[in-house]
Structures are given as C-alpha cells and as structure tokens.
Amino acid sequence: MDSLTRPSCLVRSSLHRSLFFSYKMTSLREVRASVSVQEPEALRASALDLLVTRRQQQPSAAIITTTVDSTPPGRVTDDPSLKSTWAHRAWVACGCASVLATLAKSGIAAHGDATWVECLLAGGLGYLAADLGSGVYHWAIDNYGDAGTPFFGPQIEAFQGHHRWPWTITRREFANNLQALARATAFLLLPVDLLPGEPGLHAFAGTFLGCLMFSQQFHAWSHGTKSRLPPAVVALQDAGLLVPRAMHMAHHRPPYNNNYCIVSGVWNRLLDEAKVFQALEMLVFFRFGVRPRCWSEPTLEWTEEVDDRLPS
Template identity: 60%
Template sequence: MTILSQHHYHPLRSSHHAGLDHQRRCPMNVHCSTTTTTIKPKTKPKPEQLVIEQTRLVTPPPSVTTTTCVTLNYLSLQSTWSHRAWVASGCTTLAVSLVKCVTAAAESHMWFEPILAGLVGYVLADLGSGLYHWGIDNYGSASTPVFGSQIEGFQGHHKWPWTITRRQFANNIHALARGITFTVLPIDLICNGPILHGFVAVCSGCIMFSQQFHAWAHGTKSRLPPLVLALQDAGVLVSRSQHAAHHRQPYNNNYCIVSGVWNEFLDELKVFEALEMIVFFKLGVRPRSWSEPNSEWTEENESPSQITLH
C-alpha cells in the first residue's frame, strides 16, 4: 500500500519513468519503421513477362492466336551479322563470275554463247530448285546431317507459310549464299571461259535468290514492288497463284520456285511421284506427301487446340 501511495504523490516522476520504460520496451518499433521507409527491396520481374518480351519478333495475321504467336517466335526471323556476311560473300562470288564472263566475252567478241549459257542456267536453276524442294519437303528430319536445319525450316513453313514474308532478307537466303560461296569460288579462281561463267553466274544466282523469289510468291499484291509483280506476271519469277497450289491438297506439286516453268511439265508427267515410288521400293521410305492432309506439316492457323506445339 505504501508503494502505491508513492506513485500517487509523484505523478510527473511516474509518467517520466513510464515513458522511459516504454522507450526501452519498443526501441525496435521505431527502427523497423525507418527501415521500411528507406530501404525498398527490388522486385524481380516475372519470368513469363521476360519470355513474352524477348520472343515478340513477328506480328501474326488476325486469325492466328496469341498461343501460336509465342510458339512461332522461337524461330528467329531476324538477320544476324553472320547471315549478312554470308550473303555478302555469296554476292561477291557471283559478281566475280559475272565480271569474268563479260570481260572474256568482250575480249573474244563472243556474246551469243555466254548469253545462251546464261539462259540454260536460268532454266536448270528452276529444275534444281524443284528437285531440292521436293527432297527436303518429303524426306529427312531436323537431325539429318547438313540439311537438317533446312528440312526443319521447310516443315515449319508448311505449317505457317505466312512467316516467310516476315523473315528478313539475309536470314532467308544465307544458307544458300554459303553453299554458293563454297561451290562457285573455286570456279572463279580456276576458270576464265565466258561460256562457263555465263552459265555459273546465272544458275547459281537464281539458286541463291530462289528463297527470296519464294517469299515474294507468298506476298500480297499490294505489298510487293511493281517490278516484282511485273516479273511474276510475265513468268520470269514464280507467280503467287502457281505457288499457292503447292500449299493446297494433295501437297505434292508445283515444287519449282525460281520461275515455275518446270512445274506443269513435271506434274503432268508425274515425275516426282515416280521418284517417290523408286525411293519407296528401293529404301522402304515413305514421303511425307503420302500422309493424310491433317498431318503435322500441313498448314494450321486456327485455335490453339488445333495447333501442335513443337
């Protein structure tokens, strides 16, 4: 009772001690408040957001869903410095061959034969593009040596053909430019004949740029340059309507993609069907064109549930 009375007689002292006791009991409360207001931990972005930003490379047509867009963006459509270097190398190699042809023709006053050789090269390039296109469309896989990446690319092209119109130029032709460099460069170093170089320059040039002719065949008329439209209408380059037949059932025709001049001849004589039968009976390998129309490499651009993700 005496202790209680002392508290009543000294109110200021009691309140002072009470304040000190309160400060001793709650020093961390003040410190925590200060820490909370001055130190802000960095928030890590969600992984999903990073993936979406990094893979947003192309804009699909309205009919293609967001799920399809994210899947397709794993295929890089952008040109790299390596792609550009190979294209520059291929173009330089072709230019050397063409200059040698013109120089030798001028010295020998022989123009008709080199020009004729160039025309032959142009026609054979179309045939070669068809044979090559048929081969990688129907045989092999992504694991095939040397040609695996191109086979995989063409299978993706059959599934989403509109992506080729968004692929940058050097990205589109760099693989062919690399092959042309290794093939034509030795000829440039060894040979000087105008006829040979007339054939080589035109044939290899058409082969190297065939993928760009292919891309133009998928382009809309309003977006193509007038010169390209004129060449397509004249039959110099493969036309849009002719190549469109290649992406319709039964998916086994119109393989040539330079001028398309061979397509009607090869399809009417069923040359590729005969080659497929030979391969099947000799090696037991079925071409992909024998598959059902709903096989994994046919065109799809509908809802996510109808799309097989790779």
C-alpha cells in the same frame, strides 16, 4: 446397379477424378479406403477434409505451373529467329560478291569476241537449270528426312514447318532468309572463279547459283500480297519470270505434291503432268523402302495455321 447405390458411385467417380488432377494430394489407397465405407454426404465431407489437409501440408513453392509456348514463328513481331544478324549479312555479301565476280569474269572474257552469244545462252540455261534444281531439292526435303538428318536437317525442318506457317517467310528479314544458300554459293563458286577464262562456264555457274541463292527471296515474294509487293516484282511474276503467286499457292493445298519449283516455276507444269516426282517416289520406295510424306494423310505439320492479322 439399383437407384440407392448409383449416387454413391457417381460421387466416388467424381472424387477419384479430383484427386488424380491435384498435385500429390493423396494416394489412391487412402482414397479407396475412405470411399469404401461412407455414404454420399459423409463421403463428400471426408473428401473435402482430405483435400484441405493435403494442400495445407504442401508448401506453396511446390505448386508448379507449367505453360507451353505454342506461339509459331512470326506471331511475335520482334521474334529473334526472323531477324538478320551481322553474320547473316556477311554471308549474303560473300555470296553476292562471288556471283558478281563469276559473271564479271565471264563478261570480261567474252568482251570483243563472238563468245558473248555463248555466254547469253549459257546464262539462260543456268536460269532454267536453277528452277529445275530448286524443284528437285524442294521435293526432296519436303518428303524425306527430318530435323536430325545430317547436314540437311535444319533446311528440312524449316521447309516442313513452312507448310504449317507459310506466312512467316514474308516476315523473315532478307539476310536471314538468304544466308544459308549464300554460304553454299560462296563455297561452290570459289573453285569456279579460280578456273582459267571459260566465259560460257562462268556465265552458267554464276546464273545458276545466283538464281538458287535468291530463290528463297523469290519464294518469299510468292507468299506476298500483290498490294504489298514492289510493282517490278509483280510484273516479273505476271510475266512468268519469277514464280507466280497463284502457282505457288497451289503447292500449299492438298495433296501437297506439285508445283515444287520456286525460281520461275517454268518447269512445274511439265514435271507435274509427266508425274516425274511420282516416278521418283516409286523408285525410292522400291529401292530403299522409304515412303514420301506426301503419300500420307496431311497432319498438323502440313496443315496451314492461318494468321488472322494478315491482310487479305
């Protein structure tokens, strides 16, 4: 291409781009017809005339501006999705009442009997089982399914979105955070409460489901800053009775495939060192051909978006 034709081509290219991004300005056939026979200066003037003419012909109401709200949950202080409703509070009350009733039934049955030792042991096993159960469930919904998965879809979407905006859990109100698990706890404990006096069973079930119900609050505390947490919570975290902050923060760093347990975290080291979840992923893959998300390179859904307003 020689030096005489190059400016004309550059002007034509600029014109095409301008016309493409204007709302229904003109067809490409009109543009090509107008640019094919004119020199650069005349071409520029003709293009301006075309733009002015077409804009005058368009009614002002036809110019539509679309904005996309990319604000993550929690950026807005009064985001309704983080607030508790009366329905949330009612379900949490039902869940707590179910747990207390189950534990009370265990204590009454064991009163004045040597079975109180059995109840203590059963409660301890329930606490350990809750931590293990929280890890298995967390691993499953982190790696499999999506928002359209029946029954578990909302939980899957919430946990996967949590990797991108983990700080929102610290702004979610108490009943809002616990209501889904409280609902499940109330329904699952109802048949247990109807069983005749079995103090060991009631102690195990009450502790197990109670810890699972509150696991989301333990999870929220693991994202809190030490200066803003109640001293008792910090002491329990430091003692390893609640999942420590540093342990759970490791789950939010690549490769995002460890430290899944969120009650006490006591199982995390054993499960990670024994590669239990990796073995389960291989089993699922060879049996069903489904790859877990943690096998893929992290995408935006897994990469944390930092909120600069949070204190360090």
